[in-house]
Amino acid sequence: MDVMTAIVTRRSEKVLTDPAPSDGEFHYLLRGAATAPDHGRLRPWRWILVRGEARAALDRTVAPSGPRPAGKNARGLPEPPLRALLVFSPLPGHRIPEWEQLAASCSMTHALMMLLHALGYGSIWRTGRLCTSPGLHGLLRMEEGERLLGSLDIGTPPEGPRQRRPLPDVSDRVSVFEAATAARPAHGIREAVSAE
Ligand SMILES: Cc1cc2nc3c(=O)[nH]c(=O)nc-3n(C[C@H](O)[C@H](O)[C@H](O)COP(=O)(O)O)c2cc1C
Structure with a gap:
């Protein structure tokens, strides 16, 4: 799959069943993902993998709800086989801003x-x-300054090819800075310069 096809066929999948990546597979993929742009190569994050009964126990603790069929969420959809919790662990006071x-x-x-x-x-x-649950910080043994950025629910989506999405119109999200613009500073900048 070429990169554009991969990007335009990805979906946030709400129905996820077995199989999910093993711990080893998750580690391998994360080693790839950890090469993403990261100023200072700080890797200011960590993942907590939650599966099976532990996932159900976590759900009961952070978001207690009424009785529901085993393995199903409140909307009756299957619970994902792997829930990876993303903890943001910024380095406090580092020259790379938070x-x-x-x-x-x-x-x-x-x-x-x-x-x-x-x-x-x-x-x-x-x-x-999950992110706003009051007891979560202690339950997950998070350090001071750490923050839960959410979870990545992971598994296998229903069979069937994923359609390519139409590419959105982003023309109003791009502008071009011209040299002539630099020669004509904006009002605020000119004022600031003459005030010096
Ligand atoms: C930071 C972040 C938080 C999100 N939280 C939720 C969420 O709580 N519930 C949910 O159904 N989707 C959540 N999403 C997924 C978005 O709803 C999804 O990306 C969006 O609907 C577009 O769908 P797509 O990823 O298939 O393009 C979240 C996405 C991001 C980036």
């Missing part, structure tokens, strides 16, 4: 989703109640 560390973490996550997709796995990044 927002750049967050950007690196998001780049890594998208790369991981693409690698999963290329192998036929599906995933969806979820935030929701």
Whole structure:
């Protein structure tokens, strides 16, 4: 699969069943994803893998709900076989600002989703109640300054080819800076210069 095809056929998959990547496979894919742009190569993130009964126990703790069929979520969809929790672990006071560390973490996550997709796995990044649950910080033994960015639910999506999406119109999201613009500073800049 070429890179454009991979990108335009990826979907956030809501229905995910077995198989999911093994721990070893997840590690391998993560080593690839960890080569995503990361200023300072800080890798300011970590993953916590949750499967099976542990996933159900985590759900019961953070988002208690009424009785539901085993293995199904509140909407009656199958629970994913692997839930990978993404913990943001910024290095405090580092010369690389925290927002750049967050950007690196998001780049890594998208790369991981693409690698999963290329192998036929599906995933969806979820935030929701998990991220705001009050007891979660302690339960996951998160350090001070760490933050849960959500979970990546991972498994195998339903059979069938994924359609290529139509490419969105992004023409109003791109502009070109001309040399002539530099010769005519914007009002605010001229004022600032003459005030010096
Ligand atoms: C940071 C982040 C948080 C998200 N949280 C949720 C969520 O809580 N629930 C959900 O159904 N989808 C969530 N999504 C997935 C988006 O809804 C999804 O990417 C969007 O609908 C576009 O679908 P697509 O990925 O198939 O293009 C999240 C995506 C991101 C990047």
